[in-house]
Amino acid sequence: MSKFLFISVKPEFSHKIISKEKTIELRKNRPNVKKGDHVLIYSTVPDKSILGFAKIKRIIELTPQEMWNLYSDKLGIDKERFDEYYSGISKSIGIEVSNVCKLHTQINLDMIKSYFPKFSPPQTYKYISNITALRTYKKLTLRFTSL
Numbered sequence: 001m002s003k004f005l006f007i008s009v010k011p012e013f014s015h016k017i018i019s020k021e022k023t024i025e026l027r028k029n030r031p032n033v034k035k036g037d038h039v040l041i042y043s044t045v046p047d048k049s050i051l052g053f054a055k056i057k058r059i060i061e062l063t064p065q066e067m068w069n070l071y072s073d074k075l076g077i078d079k080e081r082f083d084e085y086y087s088g089i090s091k092s093i094g095i096e097v098s099n100v101c102k103l104h105t106q107i108n109l110d111m112i113k114s115y116f117p118k119f120s121p122p123q124t125y126k127y128i129s130n131i132t133a134l135r136t137y138k139k140l141t142l143r144f145t146s147l
Contacts, residue, residue, distance in 0.1 A: 005031050005039045005056070005095075007125040013076055014043035018051050018102050022076030024094040026067075026085065030059060031095070031125055039097060042121050049106035060094035067092040 009017065009025065016022035018041065025039075033039075037056045043049055060067065064086035068079065071094060075082065086092055112119050 003033070003037055003127050004053070005033050005037060005125055005127060006042060006122055007039055007095075008042050008044050008122050011043045011045075011047050014041050014047070014051055016076040017041055017054070017097065018100060020100055022074065023057075023098070024060065024071055024074045024076075024096045026075060026077070026082075027093040027095060027124070028086075028089055028091075029124070030061060030093045032127070033059065033095075035059075039095065044121070047106070048109040048121075050103065050108075050112075051106055052100060052102040054097035054101065055099040057096040057098040060096060062092055062094070063090060064092040067094060 007025065013022060013025070017025060033056055035056055035058055038053055039056055040053050041051050043051050060071070062070070064082070067075075068082055072079070072082075074096075075094075077085075109119075109121065
């Protein structure tokens with residue numbers, strides 16, 4: 001069964017993913033996902049909202065230098081911050097995405113918490129089954145379109 005990878009991303013980078021300017025999201029640890037799984041894109045403070053979702057095209061594992069040399073045009077980050085992020089780390093992980101879909105209405109954290117009070121966005125990422133994601137989206141959209 002495929003699943004959703006729920007990732008937290010700084011607004012500068014989440015908006016670049018949604019606009020398709022950035023097609024590879026960088027991580028220090030490899031998530032347990034495969035090609036064809038989906039990723040929910042949660043934009044952190046100050047947005048605090050789910051902006052959209054995408055399909056995972058592939059997971060790339062390289063040294064930071066190889067990642068930069070091969071994919072710098074798809075990373076949405078400058079060299080200085082890239083080097084700072086991977087300082088002292090020998091492996092870089094890239095989550096390459098495709099089929100990016102922007103939600104018509106962002107789902108903000110207050111909306112989610114009003115229905116799921118114990119919910120907290122992931123520090124980096126967490127996994128959600130497709131069924132859970134669809135049921136949650138349906139409940140949230142039905143609730144908030146009727147307000």
